[in-house]
Amino acid sequence: MDASVILFYVISVLLVLSSLMVVFLRNVVHCALALVVALFLIAILFVMLHAPMVGVLQVLVYAGAIMVLFLFVIMFLNPTASEPRRKLWWGFGSAAALLLAASLAALLSNGEAPADPVTATETFGSPETLAKSLFTDFVLPFEITSVLLLVAIIGAVVLAKREP
């Protein structure tokens, strides 16, 4: 068995566990922390898949900025009420999600993508290659995304402002 395969299994088990913790834990802060762990694990998977730049971005942006924001809001709002849980609803939701996973998996694994990866260049996934693609083929979406971020900032400020 390959080292990478073993690594993959370990990380995937941990990933699934932490995802389940995000969804099933009662305490919001615990959920947030579980999500951070999950994001880290995904970043590792990214690196395994020859996307180091994206992986680093994942840690910086997702696990770093977005989750910090989540934690800020949780602590800011400090919700004390505990949420009610209805067994029926949970059962139904889980069943539906199981079904979803099964059908997606079935669908996706019948594809014609090669089981083994195509040989890639040395620079595959490196910052330079990513940047080259980003700033040439995808420059328009890039610019639009920057506008989007601006709009999001303004929107957030307006929405969250305390009324005078």
Added chain:
Amino acid sequence: MVPLDYYLILSAVIFAIGVIGVLVRRNLIVVLMSIELMLNAVNLTFIAFSRYLASMQGQVVVVFVMAVAAAEAVIGLAIVISVFRHRRTLDPQEMQLLKW
């Protein structure tokens, strides 16, 4: 080498778990977090395909998805704050004005 299918199945599972969270949890913040989970599952799919087809496009898309996810999380949380100020609750089932 890890076959592509493994990554795809893993991704499907994570996505499904995210769906549970969105559908079932009665805390808006956790719902938002579940949405992030779903987005990450999709990112995983993209990166996997990108590697196996040796195309940078997948990774570029993931960058964009991350940017959009960030924007969406920001707005979403701003709305959560705004709603909480008025309603003192984070339960989505308490917000049922959009009906007959």
Added chain:
Amino acid sequence: MVATTQAVATVDLLRWMPLIPLLASLINMFFGARLGRKTAGGLACVAVLASFAIALYIFWLLPATGMFRDTVYTWIESGSFQVKLSFQVDALTAVMLLVVTGIGFLIHIYSLGYMDHDEGIVRFFVYLNLFIFFMLLLVMGDNLLVLFIGWEGVGLCSYLLIGFWYHDHANTIAGNKAFIVNRIGDFGFVLGLLLLVTELGRQGIWTLDFMELQQHVNLLSPERITLITLLLFVGAAGKSAQIPLFVWLPDAMAGPTPVSALIHAATMVTAGAYMTARLHFLFVLAPETLSLIATIGAATAFFAATVALTQTDIKRVLAYSTVSQLGYMFVAIGIGAFSAAIFHLFTHAFFKACLFLGSGSVIHALDGEQDMRKMGGLKAYLPTTYWTYVIATLAIAGAPFTAGFFSKDFILWQAYSSPRGSTELWFVGWLTAGLTAFYMFRQLFLVFHGECRADEHVKAHIHESPVVMTVPLVVLAAGSIFAGWLGAPEYLWGSLWDHWLQPIFGGAHEAAHGSPTDEINLTLLTLAIGGLGFLLAYFVYGRASKLPDRLASLAGGAPYRLLLHKYYIDEIYDVLIVRPFTYCSRWLAQVFDPGVIDGLVNAVARGARGFSLIWREVQTGNVQHYLAGFLAATLALLAYFLKQQ
């Protein structure tokens, strides 16, 4: 027997005959109030006079075998089926035209006097002119559809005029009755018309034109023709008050007397006879229908005459008399003697109009009194009315050399001698002639002779009618004598009338049995029973006697009451037809319509509402529920794609 196609000339003048009265009617309708009573009335009379003048002119121009035609425009055009608004005048129409416009004009003049004190006089002339318009459409139409428009239109005017004094509810009921009974007849008419069109259409001919119908009538099978003619006769029975659809005519006397004279004596009620004469080529091919017509005509003539014996209202007697004389016309039609029927129509118009107008004069003099038991001795007060009434009575009773003598005798002779006639038919007609003489002279004696039985205050005001009313009486009385001279039998000076109508109907039948001497003998028999009727009337009513009361109480008084109540036929109709019908209608209106039909519609509405009430529960407002639905749909899609693999 069928007339050969005559020369047809186009004459644009024809359309003005109906158009001028229509215009006058419209002008009076919209501007009558502003024009004032005198001007409006004058306009109406002048309009009919204009039509009469044109009719005279056309009559003078019309060649013996010719026909004039005036096509206004094409009304219906559907594939090969065409109906034009088009007028035709042949010998038959010319006669009808003269009657309608001539007598119509006289009655218009008369109305100027009769309706002078009535506040609705302008409305009266609007309706009267409108009637002339429709009646002219009827007689001048060159196809069955234009005839039918006129047919319906005169029915409408009849309704409007019967219920003219609408403040009295009884008058409006009478108007309704006339219209509704007519409508029943019209139902048969329309069915016959439609059957005719479709049957010919099945053979490839699509037309309602009289000339074209006549050409192609032999394409139809005898059974079909019989059915068509039966249905058409139902219409004629309605319009011309034959059994069983005559019940409206006595009630129609609720209208002003000029209306009774014009519409319910001279013109509209003759439309049924005209229509069958116009379609004679169809009816002669249906012997069963013809014999039915003859039987019904004879029955009606006799039956109505018996009822007239006991009536006390002056106009009612005349109404039943009209029904009876119409019966004679249909007997003539039934035996195929169309020319005789039209001849009687012609003479009857004169003396019946004269009688009605005379009765109007009496009513006018007595300030509205119509009960003959409160009349009497008016001979001294109303000389002109009296003498014209005498002449007209002589005419209807068939006194020698009056108009009625010639026309009635003609019919009776045809009834006896024609191949389709029979001795039974003649006998009934002969008896009826006797009855006619009796009840008419009864009326004459009751109204004009003996003691005046009117109330004191009425008696004080009795006066002869103004000139405007008496001149038409005189003219009509003259017509009652001389109009008949056109149709004398062969042994006198021959029939100009038959000659005139020969191109249309063919010559008179050769007598099937009976010789010329038989004809003279029959005439003498008729005169005899007429004279008998006169004498009986004189002995019972001409002198003061107890006889009337003793006759009335004969056999326990039951026969008298039976006749007085017109065989209770209105009551029978009420129980058998009107009540079940009203019951059904009420049930439909109050139970079926709100319950079932509205119920059905409401049920659909309620169903939709209930359905939506259930479905709106789907919108819980809970976003997570919506997402669950989203998920379900996604799963379905995924399943579909999986199946595809």
